[in-house]
Amino acid sequence: MALEGRKIVVTGVTGQVAEPVAKLLARDNDVHGAARFTDDDARARLEAAGVTCVRVDLATGDVADLPADADYVLNFAVAKSGEWDADLDANAGGVLWLMEHHRAARAFLHCSSTAVYQPDGHRAFRETDPLGDNHRVWSFLETYSICKIAAEGAARWGAARHGLPTTIARLSVPYGDHGGWPAIHLEMMLAGAPVEVHRDAPSVYHPIHEQDIVASLPGLLAAAATPATTVNWGGSEAVSIEDWCAHLGELTGVKPRFEATDATIASVALDLARMHEVTGVTRVHWKDGMRRMVEALHPELLTA
Numbered sequence: 001m002a003l004e005g006r007k008i009v010v011t012g013v014t015g016q017v018a019e020p021v022a023k024l025l026a027r028d029n030d031v032h033g034a035a036r037f038t039d040d041d042a043r044a045r046l047e048a049a050g051v052t053c054v055r056v057d058l059a060t061g062d063v064a065d066l067p068a069d070a071d072y073v074l075n076f077a078v079a080k081s082g083e084w085d086a087d088l089d090a091n092a093g094g095v096l097w098l099m100e101h102h103r104a105a106r107a108f109l110h111c112s113s114t115a116v117y118q119p120d121g122h123r124a125f126r127e128t129d130p131l132g133d134n135h136r137v138w139s140f141l142e143t144y145s146i147c148k149i150a151a152e153g154a155a156r157w158g159a160a161r162h163g164l165p166t167t168i169a170r171l172s173v174p175y176g177d178h179g180g181w182p183a184i185h186l187e188m189m190l191a192g193a194p195v196e197v198h199r200d201a202p203s204v205y206h207p208i209h210e211q212d213i214v215a216s217l218p219g220l221l222a223a224a225a226t227p228a229t230t231v232n233w234g235g236s237e238a239v240s241i242e243d244w245c246a247h248l249g250e251l252t253g254v255k256p257r258f259e260a261t262d263a264t265i266a267s268v269a270l271d272l273a274r275m276h277e278v279t280g281v282t283r284v285h286w287k288d289g290m291r292r293m294v295e296a297l298h299p300e301l302l303t304a
């Protein structure tokens with residue numbers, strides 16, 4: 001399925017993940033980007049790239065200005081205020097408001113997170129594995145895992161209630177020219193701060209470059225179904241924080257310093273068999289992706 005000539009709603013459009021997605025899709029599609037637009041600069045950047053910006057508030061169900069005749073909806077919005085009522089309303093309730101409004105769409109993609117898995121050492125999580133409060137260990141993301149699980153429940157109900165073909169994609173570590181967790185680690189390295197890793201080493205994830213995120217959208221939308229399809233979504237290679245920071249160090253000459261602790265999130269390695277059936281393997285090798293990230297964010301640092 002080619003994503004061309006479609007009307008596509010992208011929520012969370014000012015966010016790290018959705019902004020580059022919306023801009024790329026706007027080259028060949030009629031893209032409507034939704035957020036509260038607390039960031040005026042983001043609105044200007046998006047409009048310059050051809051995205052029609054629509055103000056919504058998912059917490060209150062203020063979605064009426066979105067085009068109800070959209071072909072596809074990509075829900076990348078997430079609320080992380082730390083207030084339980086507000087975050088449940090925006091994340092779980094928000095999915096339901098959106099699905100009701102867009103019940104005539106061809107497919108609905110709900111972006112979830114691998115933060116829904118109950119930590120279990122170095123197990124490679126499958127979609128059927130137990131869910132749990134993965135991110136509670138980080139006080140600044142206290143509501144995150146539980147709200148992401150609640151939102152998945154809402155998406156499952158919305159798919160069934162409205163007969164709306166839906167995919168719930170559990171994203172691992174998104175990164176690229178617009179930043180991401182590895183970019184935060186690079187900033188910490190530059191500031192001379194230690195990078196926290198879990199004591200149960202190594203801290204393994206599946207970083208996925210923004211180019212691969214966009215490339216996987218047709219497959220994820222084609223897999224949308226009722227009941228909803230749930231699929232892990234990450235780069236095909238498992239990479240540890242230790243390894244990507246070491247590589248960033250090789251690229252920039254800044255040596256990472258690690259701090260092993262139990263007070264950080266544990267490994268979330270993934271079984272990507274289902275994703276590979278749906279989207280194929282990812283294309284951007286993590287070392288190339290990290291180099292491109294440094295080139296985009298700190299070109300002056302590249303030494304290798």
Ligand SMILES: NC(=O)c1ccc[n+]([C@@H]2O[C@H](COP(=O)([O-])OP(=O)(O)OC[C@H]3O[C@@H](n4cnc5c(N)ncnc54)[C@H](OP(=O)(O)O)[C@@H]3O)[C@@H](O)[C@H]2O)c1
Nearest residue numbers: 012013014015016017035036037038057058077078113171
């Ligand atoms: N970034 C990661 O490392 C990571 C990892 C795994 C999964 N994910 C998932 O990927 C998706 C995108 O994450 P992200 O990091 O790009 O998020 P982000 O940068 O925090 O952006 C969140 C977006 O949601 C919008 N939003 C927040 N509250 C809203 C509300 N009440 N109504 C409407 N829009 C609202 C924000 O815009 P306004 O504030 O202007 O409304 C913003 O556009 C999420 O589903 C997240 O769980 C992210």
